[in-house]
Structures are given as structure tokens and as C-alpha cells.
Amino acid sequence: MGGIVYGPYTGRYFDNDRETDIEHIVATSEGHDSGLCKATASTRIQFATDQLNLTLAAPEVNRCSNEGKCGLDASEWLPKKNLCWFANRVVQIKKICSKC
DSSP, X not given: OTTOEEETTTTEEEXXXXXSEEEESSOHHHHHHTXXXXXXXXXXXXXXXXXXXXXXEOXXXXXXXXXXXXXXXXXXXXXXXXXXXXXXXXXXXXXHXXXX
16 A cells, blocks of 8 residues: 555554554354364464454454454454455455355
């Protein structure tokens, strides 16, 4: 994004990427609970490192707090901003994960 650091969950812009966390859109724990636990080690690594499943997030959103996602799935947590993007991305990731 031309050097602009943007957190899609909050719509916040950051001065640099050190102010953010890299966050799994579909948490690895959710992937595990949804059947990834039966997948090969290489498939689990692929899921955990797939760039489609990664985004930047403000630490207060990524970590466990009142506003935090904390490994919750889309039925338990939704972002304040960019809800359609988030829902679409979750579906894309889950489709890929179901083929694992």
C-alpha cells in the first residue's frame, strides 16, 4: 500500500508496522478445531503461513482484551470496520482449508 500501514479491523493507520501485530484471520486454533488437527504437518504449516489468512491488526484487537479477537471465530467476533471484506476472507480461507 505504498508504505502505508493499515489495520483493516479498525480502519486505523499506523506510523509503522512495529505498532501492529500480524494476525491470523481464521485463527490457527479455529483451523485445528475445524479438522486441521488431522492434516499433515506440512498442511498445518501451509495454513499457518498462508498470506491470504494473514493481516495486520492493532495489538488491542489481536490480543485477548475486551475488544480482542483472541482466537475467536467469525461467529464469536466481528471487526468494527470492513465487515464484508472480513466475511469474504473467512469464507475464502475456509474453502481452502476444507481441501486440506
